[in-house]
Amino acid sequence: xxxxxxxxxxxxxxxxxxxxxxxxxxxxxxxxxxxxxxxxxxxxxxxxxxxxxxxxxxxxxx
Numbered sequence: 001x002x003x004x005x006x007x008x009x010x011x012x013x014x015x016x017x018x019x020x021x022x023x024x025x026x027x028x029x030x031x032x033x034x035x036x037x038x039x040x041x042x043x044x045x046x047x048x049x050x051x052x053x054x055x056x057x058x059x060x061x062x
Contacts, residue, residue: 008037008048017058 014034015022028034029047034057039045 006051009051009054011047011049014049014054017054018061 009017011022011025015025018025025034026047029036034049035053036047037050037053038048040048
């Protein structure tokens with residue numbers, strides 16, 4: 001059986017999980033508080049986040 005990976009989370013989804021704004025999530029990324037799984041292509045490329053890591057962090061912050 002192969003493990004299917006969960007789709008990555010967007011900045012907005014992560015913001016909802018932490019009850020903060022997307023701007024705060026971007027600040028956390030720039031400061032090193034959160035790691036991204038990557039960035040979408042384009043000039044404004046949105047951040048994407050590893051679902052398992054964010055769920056772990058969100059659970060630890062409760």
